[in-house]
Amino acid sequence: MTLFLDVNTLSTIVNKTGIPEFMKGLLSYMEQDFKQWLTFDKSARTAAHSKEGVIELMPIANDEIFSFKYVNGHPKNPTKGLSTVMAFGALSEVDSGFPKLVSELTLSTAFRTGVTSIMAAKALARPSSRIMGIIGCGAQCEFQAIAFHTLLGINEIRIFDIDPEAMSKVAGHLAHYPELKLIQSLSAKDCVQGADIITSITADKTNATIITPEMIEPGMHINGVGGDCPGKTEIHANVLTSGKIFVEHEPQTREEGDIQQLAADHPVHPLWRVISGFDIGRDSEQQVTIFDSVGFALEDFSTLRYLYDLATKLKLGEKIELMPTLESPKDLFSQTKLHHSVN
Numbered sequence: 001m002t003l004f005l006d007v008n009t010l011s012t013i014v015n016k017t018g019i020p021e022f023m024k025g026l027l028s029y030m031e032q033d034f035k036q037w038l039t040f041d042k043s044a045r046t047a048a049h050s051k052e053g054v055i056e057l058m059p060i061a062n063d064e065i066f067s068f069k070y071v072n073g074h075p076k077n078p079t080k081g082l083s084t085v086m087a088f089g090a091l092s093e094v095d096s097g098f099p100k101l102v103s104e105l106t107l108s109t110a111f112r113t114g115v116t117s118i119m120a121a122k123a124l125a126r127p128s129s130r131i132m133g134i135i136g137c138g139a140q141c142e143f144q145a146i147a148f149h150t151l152l153g154i155n156e157i158r159i160f161d162i163d164p165e166a167m168s169k170v171a172g173h174l175a176h177y178p179e180l181k182l183i184q185s186l187s188a189k190d191c192v193q194g195a196d197i198i199t200s201i202t203a204d205k206t207n208a209t210i211i212t213p214e215m216i217e218p219g220m221h222i223n224g225v226g227g228d229c230p231g232k233t234e235i236h237a238n239v240l241t242s243g244k245i246f247v248e249h250e251p252q253t254r255e256e257g258d259i260q261q262l263a264a265d266h267p268v269h270p271l272w273r274v275i276s277g278f279d280i281g282r283d284s285e286q287q288v289t290i291f292d293s294v295g296f297a298l299e300d301f302s303t304l305r306y307l308y309d310l311a312t313k314l315k316l317g318e319k320i321e322l323m324p325t326l327e328s329p330k331d332l333f334s335q336t337k338l339h340h341s342v343n
């Protein structure tokens with residue numbers, strides 16, 4: 001039988017575990033998998049682009065487990081009552097191809113993106129970082145904010161969005177964290193002034209310049225999350241060239257990340273090597289570090305693996321007969337008769 005997790009079950013899992021504990025657990029799975037980077041069969045995701053957005057498939061495997069995620073990105077979806085980013089995915093045994101898990105990944109992607117940002121910031125930001133500016137207050141925002149507050153010691157967050165309602169929504173949710181000082185900024189510039197970390201997480205299918213050179217101060221860490229598709233960027237090219245850039249799977253980031261604006265041979269550094277302790281992250285307190293996040297299949301692999309283990313431990317989720325259970329595996333045709341109702 002295949003374990004199925006819908007979004008309501010995921011919400012139960014998160015509530016039973018507690019948000020910080022849930023993210024902490026996911027972070028340890030992700031760091032463990034990034035340290036095994038070379039053992040994975042990796043590829044850039046395949047993408048079906050259209051005028052309004054993109055639909056992508058993200059497969060990855062090691063010797064034991066295969067996983068994939070289906071995810072879209074349609075920045076105008078909120079005007080139609082739909083989320084910009086929606087996802088689901090599956091985890092299979094490599095030996096048999098049998099799917100062990102089919103899961104929602106919309107809510108999970110927001111957690112995994114928050115946790116990926118933490119994994120990078122832990123490795124790259126100054127350890128003394130306490131103030132973060134977040135530009136973009138959509139669906140992903142709170143997950144980033146809570147991850148940085150509860151797992152990285154960020155105690156002041158400034159937020160900015162061109163949509164005031166989105167800012168109020170975030171302020172409402174983050175009011176449940178009394179030790180977090182939250183400031184609603186009047187502009188992107190105000191939001192990031194004096195910040196140790198900048199997170200840019202807007203959605204617009206265009207080459208936007210959300211982070212511009214005059215906003216940058218020595219020692220900042222930039223967590224660029226929203227520039228994740230060809231023709232969809234957030235960070236000005238001169239900001240990119242002024243810092244040390246870190247990437248997930250380089251061939252994918254060269255096409256999709258903010259670095260698509262740079263020459264194909266502009267130096268970038270693999271994040272997994274820093275996480276594995278092979279390379280250092282920042283070279284000095286003054287250096288600007290940039291995580292050009294686009295979202296890589298390995299982060300979803302870790303998430304699906306974590307969800308499977310956690311749901312099994314908590315005895316949550318539904319066992320479904322996604323694949324036929326056959327008395328004789330060669331007799332698939334018998335399945336055509338089993339469920340016929342008799343009048």
Ligand SMILES: NC(=O)c1ccc[n+]([C@@H]2O[C@H](COP(=O)([O-])OP(=O)(O)OC[C@H]3O[C@@H](n4cnc5c(N)ncnc54)[C@H](O)[C@@H]3O)[C@@H](O)[C@H]2O)c1
Binds near residue numbers: 113135137161224296
């Ligand atoms: N790198 C990753 O792994 C990853 C994962 C998930 C989502 N994303 C990307 O993150 C972005 C945000 O996702 P979401 O689900 O929160 O989208 P969303 O549509 O819910 O929210 C986006 C927000 O950005 C705001 N915005 C747009 N232009 C802006 C500007 N110029 N200045 C300030 N705010 C602006 C919008 O008003 C909106 O509130 C998307 O681009 C998505 O593709 C990346």
